[in-house]
Amino acid sequence: MKWDESGMGRDESGMGRDESAAGGTNRADLGTNQRRSPQQESRCAVARLRRRSFVAAATAIGITSVTSRASASPRGDRIRVAAIGVGNRGRLLLDQLPADAELVALADCSLPRAEAYAAHKGVAIDIVQDYRRLLDRKDIDAVIVATGDFQRVLPCIHACQAGKDVYAEKPLSLTVQEGRALVKAVRRHDRVLQVGTQQRSMTINRLACEFIRSGGLGTIREVRVVNYQGSAAEPVPTPAAEAVPAGLDWNAWLSQAADRPYSPTWMAWMQWRDFAGGEMTNWGAHGVDQVQWALGTDDTGPVTIVPRGAALNAAVEMRYASGIAVTFVLEKGPMGGGVFIGDRGKLEINRNKVVSNPPEIAAGILARVDVAAEERAWSDETALWQARQHLQNWLDCIRSRERPVADVEIGHRSITVCHLAGIARRLGRPLEWNPDTERFVSDPEADALLSRPRRAGFELPVA
Numbered sequence: 001m002k003w004d005e006s007g008m009g010r011d012e013s014g015m016g017r018d019e020s021a022a023g024g025t026n027r028a029d030l031g032t033n034q035r036r037s038p039q040q041e042s043r044c045a046v047a048r049l050r051r052r053s054f055v056a057a058a059t060a061i062g063i064t065s066v067t068s069r070a071s072a073s074p075r076g077d078r079i080r081v082a083a084i085g086v087g088n089r090g091r092l093l094l095d096q097l098p099a100d101a102e103l104v105a106l107a108d109c110s111l112p113r114a115e116a117y118a119a120h121k122g123v124a125i126d127i128v129q130d131y132r133r134l135l136d137r138k139d140i141d142a143v144i145v146a147t148g149d150f151q152r153v154l155p156c157i158h159a160c161q162a163g164k165d166v167y168a169e170k171p172l173s174l175t176v177q178e179g180r181a182l183v184k185a186v187r188r189h190d191r192v193l194q195v196g197t198q199q200r201s202m203t204i205n206r207l208a209c210e211f212i213r214s215g216g217l218g219t220i221r222e223v224r225v226v227n228y229q230g231s232a233a234e235p236v237p238t239p240a241a242e243a244v245p246a247g248l249d250w251n252a253w254l255s256q257a258a259d260r261p262y263s264p265t266w267m268a269w270m271q272w273r274d275f276a277g278g279e280m281t282n283w284g285a286h287g288v289d290q291v292q293w294a295l296g297t298d299d300t301g302p303v304t305i306v307p308r309g310a311a312l313n314a315a316v317e318m319r320y321a322s323g324i325a326v327t328f329v330l331e332k333g334p335m336g337g338g339v340f341i342g343d344r345g346k347l348e349i350n351r352n353k354v355v356s357n358p359p360e361i362a363a364g365i366l367a368r369v370d371v372a373a374e375e376r377a378w379s380d381e382t383a384l385w386q387a388r389q390h391l392q393n394w395l396d397c398i399r400s401r402e403r404p405v406a407d408v409e410i411g412h413r414s415i416t417v418c419h420l421a422g423i424a425r426r427l428g429r430p431l432e433w434n435p436d437t438e439r440f441v442s443d444p445e446a447d448a449l450l451s452r453p454r455r456a457g458f459e460l461p462v463a
Helices: 038-042 088-095 111-121 153-161 176-188 203-213 250-254 284-295 359-366 371-377 388-400 408-427 444-450
Strands: 052-059 062-070 079-084 101-107 126-128 142-145 165-168 193-195 220-226 304-307 316-319 325-330 338-342 345-350 353-357 431-434
Touching: 079 088, 079 388, 088 111, 088 142, 101 111, 111 126, 142 153, 153 165, 153 176, 165 388, 176 408, 193 388, 193 408, 203 284, 203 345, 203 353, 203 359, 203 371, 220 284, 284 338, 284 408, 304 408, 316 408, 345 359, 353 359, 408 431, 408 444
Parallel strands: 079 101, 079 142, 101 126, 142 165, 165 193, 220 325
Antiparallel strands: 052 062, 220 338, 304 316, 304 431, 316 325, 338 345, 345 353
């Protein structure tokens, strides 16, 4: 089977069993988005690493709370990293880990998969099935969390509580509520969290977004993006139960999702609503993120969401407080960006690429960068879905304690837009959204879809 960035057909989970009896978390106070200079965006200044250790209070049913405390200085120049989730994307990220980081441990609910990656690297490395065992180690500074969407937020919060910095793959969350809970945890524990929207580290994308924000296209009238497909409620007929593969902790893999027997059908988890939002949250996490960046709305979102029907893949129109319309209408188009229509022309932003009408607009942007060097740096021939420079920004910011280019608040706000599109499709009617409170306006039915019931033992802890 051909791999794709979505992970379709393959499982990316690295979840260990969570037995937390802690209740759900309250809505967090709104985070802040620190605006940064291009120099800061490209690399954070080098400073000392700050870490905290993990302390868990055990009860008869497991961990009920997690706290953190300041710990000693790091042991050397290299940052010691562990991975939670060694599926498709996790392996690609680890293969691209910059030289000033050292991979010291792996956690995956499928032990054979973690063992296969260690064999691929030809190294002896600690492997565990329960990721919390890694968080208790004082010699680990940071973690890369490359699990499935539905498994991601919980280990990220636990890592923050344990004093670890985090690289979290996109999409950041399964629901708006758990995304805000993660922002709250990152801020409370003073952690550095980089979201895996690597286009934030691409110079061409940065220059194009700056061009739009600075008025280069004039007044923006509309942004058109791909009408990303959503996820279906469940397969029909219900998959027949099969034996759990040897070495897989099925309970841990399910994470917050409702209990069900094992079936390989669930391994294509991105298709099903219990586990993900389909391509709307997969590629949409990249495309919408570029729209948010270009419009200067990293700390907010739309105020109205109007679906054109109640179909699974209905087109959606959104409007921001500025009056700008963002429409999910393109059947073919830039998966990693959008088409910006302004008074002075059109500019299409995609991954490490821009085109325009008139062509002089894109030519002016590209004249400011060594295009050949950028293409080499981000080439899939070097590493599939290249993220090395994005990982480097994360490592630099771990040392400096600056916020990275794809900070947790930025990632949360971008994926929230995708979640809103999915909710509007499900309800099949117009919605009004308050981006300050992150609630719908006088709409309890829609508010109920901002979170989901979590299976016992996988509740969000108090951050």
